[in-house]
Amino acid sequence: MIDLLSNSVRKRFSLEELAAETNRLLARMPLVLEDGRTAERVDGRTIRYYQSIGIVTKPQYEGRQAVYRFEHLLRILVAKRLQSQGYSLAQIQSALPRQTNEQLLQALATLEVIVDPVIVPQRSQLMGQVNAQRLECFSIGKGVTLIVDPRMQRNGSSLAQHLAAEAAQFVNDSPGI
Amino acid sequence: MSWENRMNDFNRRTRIGASFTPNRGGFRTLGELIGLPSVGADTLDSDNSGGSAFALQRVVMRVQVTGDCAITETEQHYRNPCDIALDVVHTIPMSAAGAIVAFEIRCGKRWIAGDCRTNAAARAAFTKAKRSAYQSAMLDQERDDIQTLKMANIPPHAELVVKLTIIERLRVTDGRFEIRVPTTIGMKYVPGIPVDHEGTGSAADTDQASDASRATPIVRLDGATPLDFQLRLAKPISAIEGSVDLVCNDEKDDTMLVTLAQDATCNCDVVVRFWSREARTLVRAYGDGKHVMVVVDPPAQRQPKAEMQREAVYLLDCSGSMQGANLQLAKSVVTHSLRALRPSDQFEVSAFNTDELRFSDTAKRATSSNIEAACTWIDALTAGGGTEMIAPIQSALHAKSTPQCIRTVLLVTDGAVANDAVIFQLAATMSPHARLYTIGVGYAPSTAFLSRLSRICNGSYLPIAPSVDWLTEFADFDAALVGPIALGLSVDGCVLPYKVDLFAGRSASFIIKEKLKHVRVIDAHGKVIGESPVTPISMSLGALWARDEIMRLEDRRAGFPDHAADVDVRIEDLGVRYQLQTRLTSFVAIDQSKKIAGKSIAMVQPVDAVRVDQQASSMNLRVFSRCHGSGDSDFGDHRVYSLADDFAPDALLGAPESHSITRPIALQQVKAAWRVLRAQLRAQLRITDKQNEPMRWYLCDAMYKLTQEPLKASIIRHAASQLLKFFCDDSNSQDSHSPEQAAVYELLSSLGNLCLPVPKQPRHHFILLADKLWSVVGVDLEVVRFLRTTVPQS
Numbered sequence: 009m010i011d012l013l014s015n016s017v018r019k020r021f022s023l024e025e026l027a028a029e030t031n032r033l034l035a036r037m038p039l040v041l042e043d044g045r046t047a048e049r050v051d052g053r054t055i056r057y058y059q060s061i062g063i064v065t066k067p068q069y070e071g072r073q074a075v076y077r078f079e080h081l082l083r084i085l086v087a088k089r090l091q092s093q094g095y096s097l098a099q100i101q102s103a104l105p106r107q108t109n110e111q112l113l114q115a116l117a118t119l120e121v122i123v124d125p126v127i128v129p130q131r132s133q134l135m136g137q138v139n140a141q142r143l144e145c146f147s148i149g150k151g152v153t154l155i156v157d158p159r160m161q162r163n164g165s166s167l168a169q170h171l172a173a174e175a176a177q178f179v180n181d182s183p184g185i
Numbered sequence: 186m187s188w189e190n191r192m193n194d195f196n197r198r199t200r201i202g203a204s205f206t207p208n209r210g211g212f213r214t215l216g217e218l219i220g221l222p223s224v225g226a227d228t229l230d231s232d233n234s235g236g237s238a239f240a241l242q243r244v245v246m247r248v249q250v251t252g253d254c255a256i257t258e259t260e261q262h263y264r265n266p267c268d269i270a271l272d273v274v275h276t277i278p279m280s281a282a283g284a285i286v287a288f289e290i291r292c293g294k295r296w297i298a299g300d301c302r303t304n305a306a307a308r309a310a311f312t313k314a315k316r317s318a319y320q321s322a323m324l325d326q327e328r329d330d331i332q333t334l335k336m337a338n339i340p341p342h343a344e345l346v347v348k349l350t351i352i353e354r355l356r357v358t359d360g361r362f363e364i365r366v367p368t369t370i371g372m373k374y375v376p377g378i379p380v381d382h383e384g385t386g387s388a389a390d391t392d393q394a395s396d397a398s399r400a401t402p403i404v405r406l407d408g409a410t411p412l413d414f415q416l417r418l419a420k421p422i423s424a425i426e427g428s429v430d431l432v433c434n435d436e437k438d439d440t441m442l443v444t445l446a447q448d449a450t451c452n453c454d455v456v457v458r459f460w461s462r463e464a465r466t467l468v469r470a471y472g473d474g475k476h477v478m479v480v481v482d483p484p485a486q487r488q489p490k491a492e493m494q495r496e497a498v499y500l501l502d503c504s505g506s507m508q509g510a511n512l513q514l515a516k517s518v519v520t521h522s523l524r525a526l527r528p529s530d531q532f533e534v535s536a537f538n539t540d541e542l543r544f545s546d547t548a549k550r551a552t553s554s555n556i557e558a559a560c561t562w563i564d565a566l567t568a569g570g571g572t573e574m575i576a577p578i579q580s581a582l583h584a585k586s587t588p589q590c591i592r593t594v595l596l597v598t599d600g601a602v603a604n605d606a607v608i609f610q611l612a613a614t615m616s617p618h619a620r621l622y623t624i625g626v627g628y629a630p631s632t633a634f635l636s637r638l639s640r641i642c643n644g645s646y647l648p649i650a651p652s653v654d655w656l657t658e659f660a661d662f663d664a665a666l667v668g669p670i671a672l673g674l675s676v677d678g679c680v681l682p683y684k685v686d687l688f689a690g691r692s693a694s695f696i697i698k699e700k701l702k703h704v705r706v707i708d709a710h711g712k713v714i715g716e717s718p719v720t721p722i723s724m725s726l727g728a729l730w731a732r733d734e735i736m737r738l739e740d741r742r743a744g745f746p747d748h749a750a751d752v753d754v755r756i757e758d759l760g761v762r763y764q765l766q767t768r769l770t771s772f773v774a775i776d777q778s779k780k781i782a783g784k785s786i787a788m789v790q791p792v793d794a795v796r797v798d799q800q801a802s803s804m805n806l807r808v809f810s811r812c813h814g815s816g817d818s819d820f821g822d823h824r825v826y827s828l829a830d831d832f833a834p835d836a837l838l839g840a841p842e843s844h845s846i847t848r849p850i851a852l853q854q855v856k857a858a859w860r861v862l863r864a865q866l867r868a869q870l871r872i873t874d875k876q877n878e879p880m881r882w883y884l885c886d887a888m889y890k891l892t893q894e895p896l897k898a899s900i901i902r903h904a905a906s907q908l909l910k911f912f913c914d915d916s917n918s919q920d921s922h923s924p925e926q927a928a929v930y931e932l933l934s935s936l937g938n939l940c941l942p943v944p945k946q947p948r949h950h951f952i953l954l955a956d957k958l959w960s961v962v963g964v965d966l967e968v969v970r971f972l973r974t975t976v977p978q979s
Contacts, residue, residue: 013195014195014198017198059387060387060388060403061387061403061404061406061791062387062403062789062791066382066385066389066398067382068382069379069380069381069382069389072378072379072380074379074382074389086215086219089215090215090216090219090221093215093216095216095221096406096407097406098405098406098407098408099216099221099222099407100221101405101406101407101791102238102239102407102408103216103219103220103221103238104219105788105789106220106238106266106267106786106788107219107220108786111219112219114218115215115218115219116215117192117195
């Protein structure tokens, strides 16, 4: 996913362009949860709202035009990822502004090795009541994910590392789309 | 390509220079990597308050009352939660008429006093100290009641305490002293087109409000800052009351110590009112040897004003920020004032949010039928939308009054706007056909804005909060609307270069630079109002005198910005000479004892959300639908829910529909509250086992779902059918149902019928059914009442 971001590092965006770019990248991110509470799509209003609560830093203005850059994109992406994991905006508000851009990139890159847990909703028959159960997901290689049920296998991460080492010769690691 | 190579390639291509180390051991989520607690399996629980995640830990206030003045020492305690040095920007509220006379910081054990310099000098010193890695702090004034506190280089995991000393006069009304200490800043509607975003606030600077980004601080979505408040009064006190719960203790040194209840937070103005049992004279004077402060009370019995006809104009703010008890209070105030008019008077009523709504195009006579019609019109108003104040004020002040009439304009609002400057200019340039009086409603009205506006228009200002018995306060204020009872007060033998008027119900005061032992107060015609000897006071009055001067200069500048240059020079001079915080002078304090090495990170400290009460009224509540497409995060142009604050049935929290984003907090609290409520409902109904008590389980979820979603026919149908299915499964035939079961069955059928697309299904029908259902199932009446008020509108 870090590769996806590298194209956007030196770009400038208007508000609409930033929303479009965010949606494009969110769609490409692996296994992000859709639990009905958090949509994957953002629009201009969402971004302005994030700005007003301090999650996204303010844009620069050139004349009357707001100009957004990589750090804004980065923060929106991180905020959306955190939301999809079930964090509330209040929690994100208390943690995200303290992080430097480098720390956020570091955190995102770290997830290259270990992917965020996927919360698999099991929709019961009753009116969308959601029972959440946590599965662990590990990236074995590019586009290859290992899903482990932690109730049955405790050492998912070490298993994943072993498998990743073994699978490296089979996994096609050419640059993505 | 291995992971390391990929990261190096990323760094090379982007030149960002981040350091990447893979997280080989353990399994951590993005949130945990950033420092958030891990999310449990039940991700739908309410939020972590995160109180210590921000820099501000608590606020300590110590207030001492001396004579007619109060000295407040405010300590803001900050702590750096990061591993590197921290720079914090915090927008803090200030008393509108207070004089900030001292500024100190404490890093470690020593207090370091700051001094007040011109803005340029203070900023240069602060920037230099910041670059030199010294701990420093600076106070920058944005408005009379908003200061920006900037701190630099707080060491990792260390504390920094900032202490401000403020002197102000108490507000005295009919023998009652009032101290008002603001603890947070309310959100403001920012009109205009965004042009820049210089400050750290939530709104951008616009063409109408060029400092909006510095005057609209970011609001905390969750949690609040603890407040430690203490007030010391000299006895004897005959009565005391406050806007929040007070605890009063008599002390040994013949004073009374007043504190707040345990869980006080910075979410509203702390207002304490007390009546002194000391005999009071009409005129009081205090002297410090160089200045004399004179306080004049209005006479107790009010002489009825000459029978002049009144033309009363009412402007009612019904924007989104007035949601809830604020608007109800405003409506009560206006209807009360309307009913006090005489039949020979005339009136006009307008309401405004984004648009202006008028009761009638022309002024109406105050006959009982007209007044009742107006009251009905007012009752039907709902809160929502932005606050475009300019047009209604313009039309109210511009219109010529009928001859032989006194035209008074009463503006009832919470003052939550950011384009103060434009409104002041407008008000000052209107020909003074009318006096404008302002009433600030809410827990944190914009006192500075509204009091200045009323001063510019020769009126006066009254703040009232929903929790207070406003009737007595307003009765005096209303009586004062006809005009002052004495004009042009001054001290015999001295010339006062400005006008001081005496209004009914409220004391007037002024400070003169004289050494006197005795004062005699006269009005503009030379008539003696009263006399008094000058009581020595230990506090220095020079700062208060200078503060008054600066306030008058700012009033003049607000109305006539062409004279800004002269006014600014004088304000700057006064600020430096008397060491006062002003718009052009700033306090700065630097600790040069040690350098804090390493990089630093900047953090903006958000302010607490203002407390909002909403009285339960099932008829007037507007229930909003969730923004389509997303949950907590998005803020669409749809409405959001009203519901319980801290889950008590009688207190509800609302959020407005607005063109600009003014109330994001409400949605978060709404969602959090609903989650907890559902858990409580389950506990209430003792639902533990879905197998054994299916009906209760599904019922709970059904009601929860029904009140969560907008009234979608499909959902009700689904809920009703589910309930019916399980209900009927319990027994074979309908005849064997108990009376209770029959009632529930009937209710469920009606619920199913409700979802037919009948356009005007009466809402209270649903409420009655819900009532019946709940009473059968046996839920606590409190919960029933609460749910009733949140039933969505059909």
